[in-house]
Amino acid sequence: MAEGERPRLLRLVQEGRLDLLQEELQPDATLGPGVQNQHYGRSGDTLLHYAARYGHRDVLAYLVEAMGMDIEVFNSDYKRPLHEAASMGHRECVSYLLERGASVDCLKKADWTPLMMACTRQNLEVIKALVEHGANPLLKNKDGWNCFHIASREGHPEVLQYLLEVSPGSWDTESTIKRTPLHTAAMHGCFDVVELLLERCQYKPDSRDKCGVTPFMDAIQNGHVDIARLLLEKHQACPTAVDALGAQPLHRAAVTAQDEAIQFLVSELGVDVNERVTTLQLTALHYAAKEGHVHTIQTLLGLGADVQAKDGKSRSVLHAACAGQQAAAARTLLHAGLRDTPDGSGVLAQQLARNPDVIQVFQEMDVSP
Known part of the structure; x- marks a missing residue:
């Protein structure tokens, strides 16, 4: 041939x-x-x-x-x-x-074993076959994830229950950046898995990864309010814990435009909508403006966010929108009554605009200090 x-x-x-x-x-x-x-x-x-x-x-x-x-x-x-x-x-x-x-524990690129790959699917029979032939559930890949961590991401409670039976300590693991399976399940919205982990495992409340992020923050910034509630009720999570930069869940929710989560934090939990990041003195409104999340800006304003708020360098929310080249956000803020005042260095927000659409917003509205 x-x-x-x-x-x-x-x-x-x-x-x-x-x-x-x-x-x-x-x-x-x-x-x-x-x-x-x-x-x-x-x-x-x-x-x-x-x-x-x-x-x-x-x-x-x-x-x-x-x-x-x-x-x-x-x-x-x-x-x-x-x-x-x-x-x-x-x-x-x-x-x-x-x-x-x-070889049951042979490694492919990034140190993935067949058992790890099997745990990306909800096929318990394959996982059992590998374990019964000696596969080690505690091995970690290059990112520091073992098979329990992987199954947590995929949202497979029955796989996790089996792994806990054959390897009771497999839950007690962190990735190379100190993320636990609880972080991962909360981030990916795996409610049943989070519930199982809180019942069967002994994760510390508000455990932090290398960026200072807690499982509650992961749930909030990805819009999984049901999981956030569960972490509050079953794990005594703190809704105002801060990450390595001093940002709270409220700020992280503003970055990812999770309006329902913002409503939950402010209206139900009483978090101050004008709370500032400890290092930069930014408010949630600053973050929403920089990212151009118009609906989130409107949500925050409706909850009482201070449109005149300035950060630690006297930069307004409008400065944040213009620095991010966000025309729609700038228009929304100007309509809300925010004037283009100089920051601590005397720089106007419109001077930060390079996007023609942002420049046009100021021209259309005939804005002056």
């Missing part, structure tokens, strides 16, 4: 056409070494990788047993066939490779 015809073999493997694959390969015994050593595309996958990825156990067995392919062959990312089968949730392929002696 000519070199240019080999992609046909790849297609047959992808489609699981074992009968046609055998017809292609059996007549010519010289094809064996070529099939074994052929890598396809930039990923460098072999036929064995494709068979495992698409879940064709019979093709996988034929390539291993009849064609002599190495079950530990790796691609450009050092990914083995076991990684492929585990990540796609193909239990029969996983079991076959393990029975043939595949």
Whole structure:
């Protein structure tokens, strides 16, 4: 078979056409070494990788047993066939490779094991097969995540419950930037997982990552108010805790335009809408203006935010909008009655404008100090 015809073999493997694959390969015994050593595309996958990825156990067995392919062959990312089968949730392929002696904790690029990849899916049978063959749940990848951390991100309570059974200490882990599974579950809105973690694990309230972010902050800045409530009720989270820069959840919610979360903090929890970041003396309104979140600006103003507020360098909210080149935000603030006054250095907000749309706003409204 000519070199240019080999992609046909790849297609047959992808489609699981074992009968046609055998017809292609059996007549010519010289094809064996070529099939074994052929890598396809930039990923460098072999036929064995494709068979495992698409879940064709019979093709996988034929390539291993009849064609002599190495079950530990790796691609450009050092990914083995076991990684492929585990990540796609193909239990029969996983079991076959393990029975043939595949290394259960082999590492691909960034130090991901097959068990970690299996935990990205809600396939408990594959995870059990790997653990029963000796997979170590406590291994960490390059980012410091173990499989428990990964399952927390994906929102799989039943997987987490199983991992706690076979490895009770797997919950007690932090990433390289000190983020816990509770941080990750709160950030991704996995309510059932957060509930499980609070019931079964012993995370400290308001644990902080390297940026000083707490799980409550993660929930708020991503708009997961239900999880924020749960953390308040079940974990004594502090709604006014500050991160490494001195920002509270209110400020982080303003950056990400989470209006419902802002309403919750101010109206229900009594957080001061004009609270300032301790290091820069910025208000939530400054952040919303800089990011150009017009609706959030209106929400904050409706809750009593001070449109005349200035930061530690006497820069107004309008300065923030113009520095961020946010025309719609500047227009909203000017309509709210904010004048273009100089900051502590005598710089007007309009002097910061480089965006023609922002400049036009000042021209249209004939603004002067």
